[in-house]
Amino acid sequence: MINYGSQDRLLTAVDAIYEAATDPSKWPAALGAIADCFGDVGAVLVWRRDDGSFGTIVSDTLIDAQRDYEESGWANRDIRATRATERGYFFNGVPITDRHLCSPDEIRNDPCYTQFLAKQGLGWVAGIAVSPEPHVGVLVSVQRDSSRKSEFSDDELGLLVIIGRHIEKSLRLSIRLLDAELTRLGLGEALARIGIGVFSLDSLGRVVFSNPAGRRLIGDELHLVQDRLRIGSGSTREAIDEAxxxxxxxYRHDLVAEPKPLLVHSLNSNRRLVIYLLPIGTRTSLAEEFLTNTRAIVLVIEQKLDEPPDPTLVRDVLGLTLGEARIAALVGSGLPPREAAERLGIAEDTARNLLKRVFSKVGVSRQSELVGLLAKLVLR
Known part of the structure; x- marks a missing residue:
């Protein structure tokens, strides 16, 4: 249960998370706001790309600790990071804390705990995978002061799940802007080059900016009428207009609630549109002039009907974890488990174990049944 004080902190964190969507330099501030939700020291965002590259963003309170972590070689000796990687936590979207990674004896005696963490005044950690992209794994973690003897509770991990959903949605834009080819560009030029539709709306819902990818999507189930977006038809349009x-x-309740994507099926072409709404708070101060009046950003991602569905849609429709949904999206589109594992960069055994859990949760026993279920609930 979230009390009013913690709800205010959560709303502040959500605002900061969406500010960082269009300005990745704001992620340290967002991570600080996330840590404040728990009353903890700071937070870390770690990403690992499928080409082996990785990087870290930390809240300002953890800059010195992160520098020591890298310069003293703890990045190669961190038992928690090693276990999280080995057990697929960068992938599966399940919230974790120390008890999921290490034994009590390891927590008492491993050098990562007794030397590095103790030196930095740190103790417990809570983390969750938040990447919406198949080629990059992202884990956000909250670092707890060692003077707080209790590790993260299940209720706190539940709060991290809510926060993680907002981070995931923000990263759909922010990951693309963090791409090495775009970091040297201004925001406007970077948005012009990314391959998803971006529409910014003012307080009256009028489109004040759209990028080329968004303008190419106009037509069929996406229209611009008197400077306002009209998405879908019938009850779908009504639901999107209301959203x-x-x-x-x-609205406070809507900001705190877990965000979900919206799906629009095309009536006249072989595609579907996945819609994400990013709120931009009135306190936002963005560097680019064209976004100064923006109160919401609409992301429109086109998916062909012969392509696997967005895993977040599968997750939300079928009640799966993100890792299970990624496997279900690929295997449910006809890809053999071995090929699905290769595409996701995980072991085939891991993929098959995830698939077993998917079958159990959705009540099917073979791949053909999963294909039919996805076709009924998601693809058509």
Whole structure:
């Protein structure tokens, strides 16, 4: 249960998370706001790409600790990071804390705990995978002061799940802007080059900016009428219009609730549109002039009907974890488990174990049944 004080901190964190969507330099501040939700020292965002590259963003309170971590070689001796990688936690979207990674004896005696963490005044950690992209794994972790003797509770891990959903949605834009080819560009030029549709809306719902990818998607189930987006038809349009209105007004309940994507099926072409709404708070101060009046950003991602569905849609529709949904999306589109594992960069045994859990949760026993279920609930 979230009390009013913690709800205020959560709303502050959500605002900061969406500010970072269009300005990745704001992620340290967002991570600090996330740590404040728990009353903890700081937070860390770690990503690992499928080409082996990786990077870290930390809240300002952890800059010195992170520098020591890298310069003293703890990056190669961190038992928690090693276990998280080995056990697929960068992938599966399940919240974790120390008890999921290390034994009590390891927590008492491993050098990572007794030397590095003790030196930095740190103790417990809580983390969750938040990447919406198949080619990059992202884990956000909250670092707890060692003077707080209790590790993270299940309720706190539940709060991290809510925060993780907002980070995941923000990263759909932010990951692309963090791409090495775009970091040297201004925001406007970077948005012009990314391959997803971006529409910024003012407080009245009028489109004040759209990038080339977004303008190419106009037509069929996406229209611009008197400077306003019209997405879908019938009850789908009504639901999306209502969601946009709520996002623009910034209702507290809607900001705290777990965000979910919206799906639009095309009537006349072989595609579907996945819609994400990012609220931009009135306190936002963005560097680029064209975003100064923005109160919401609409992300529109086109997916062909012969391509695997967005894993977050599969997760939300079928009640899976993100890792299970990634496997279900690929295998449910006809890909053999071995090829699905290769595409996701995980072991085939891991993929098959995830698939078994998917079958158990959704009540099917073979791949053909999963294909039929996805076709009924997600693809058509």
């Amino acid at each position: 946009i209105t709520h996002t623009l007004r910034g």
